[in-house]
Amino acid sequence: MPLHENASSGVRLPGMKLRTLMLEGKLAASLRSRFSASLPSRVAVIGNYFPRQCGIATFTTDLCDAIGTEYETAQLMAVAVNDPGAHYSYPPRVRFELTEGDPSSYDDAADFLNFSNVDLVCLQHEYGIFGGRPGATFSGC
Numbered sequence: 001m002p003l004h005e006n007a008s009s010g011v012r013l014p015g016m017k018l019r020t021l022m023l024e025g026k027l028a029a030s031l032r033s034r035f036s037a038s039l040p041s042r043v044a045v046i047g048n049y050f051p052r053q054c055g056i057a058t059f060t061t062d063l064c065d066a067i068g069t070e071y072e073t074a075q076l077m078a079v080a081v082n083d084p085g086a087h088y089s090y091p092p093r094v095r096f097e098l099t100e101g102d103p104s105s106y107d108d109a110a111d112f113l114n115f116s117n118v119d120l121v122c123l124q125h126e127y128g129i130f131g132g133r134p135g136a137t138f139s140g141c
Contacts, residue, residue: 040119042075043067046098046109047124049080051088060124064093077116079109 045064048057060078068076077095082088084099096112098105113121 039071040074042116042118043120043122044077044079044113044116044118045122045124046079047081049078049088049090049094051090052080052083052086056124063122063124068093077118079113 045060045067047060048054049064050057050061064076064078067074076093078090078093079096079098080088080090080094082097082099084101087097090097095116096109098109
């Protein structure tokens with residue numbers, strides 16, 4: 001039985017013929033448009049955001065950067081969580097700020113997101129990030 005080398009992994013596989021499928025022109029464009037049509041186009045990410053100094057802020061900022069780079073056509077916004085009494089100089093992507101532990105600011109953020117007609121909300125969570133008893137802030141969701 002002949003051995004064939006898998007070009008991507010370098011593994012030699014017995015009896016398998018390698019075939020390369022290359023998508024070009026109209027076929028590739030058609031597949032991309034069908035796939036992207038099913039993706040959400042308006043995305044909101046809620047969590048701490050840089051320049052707030054914490055791991056979730058770094059993660060949320062990096063996540064937004066990656067989504068923005070990969071899906072350039074998506075309307076991406078962030079809702080930043082502030083420490084009580086703190087204000088940060090956020091980039092334009094941060095469209096709304098809420099205050100940790102202030103239930104009325106969570107209601108305002110929900111109203112903002114509903115008004116913005118977002119397709120997808122990604123909520124970054126870590127115990128203590130939203131203040132109050134764990135789970136109490138979002139128990140009505």
